Amino acid sequence: MKYCSSCGATVTRKTPDGDNRQRWVCESCSTIHYQNPRIVVGCVPARDGKILLCRRAIEPRRGYWTVPAGFMELGETVAEGAARETLEEACAEVRIGHLFASVDVAEAGQVHMFFTAELIGGYGVGQESLEVALFSEAEIPWDDIAFRSGTFALEKYFADGGTNNGVHMHAITRHRE
DSSP states (O other), X not given: OOBOTTTXXXXXXXXXXXXXXXXXXXXXXXXXXXXXXXXXXXXXXXXXXXXXXXXXXXXXXXXXXXOSEEEOOTXXXXXXXXXXXXXXXXXXXXXXXXXXXXEEEGGGTEEEEEEEXXXXXXXXXXXXXXXXXXXXXXXXXXXXXXXXXXXXHHHHHHHTTTOOOOOEEEEESSOOO
């Protein structure tokens, strides 16, 4: 960060009075610019014992498979975000179930949250996907899953059969891109 989004003056990195870490602070208007983790929301859409995966058409990890997921938008709930991402990436409507996995990706400044979901109707290839398909657990291309958080979510989903056995939590200390 170089400039204050409030007044346009340059910012410096320092620990504000009463704080415990460095922040970007405007020397002109004294605005403190907090930077917080971004929320990634997604789901595991299921129907008839199979789950819907998307092959990514965008970077990072273009060509790899993923559950439908992406950054949450302002003005939506985490469940609404997961449903929206599924519609955007897989042209599919889902009925969102329960939150079952949460992954801290501290190095990337992200928190990934995954829901169970029921696939309603059809599906297709969205703008961010090269291909979309239903997979049984045995058919999942495990070596070609785009992100470790997605692998974690899929493993936990199949471990408890998508039932509500609480939220599985995990932290990724180094991400691969």
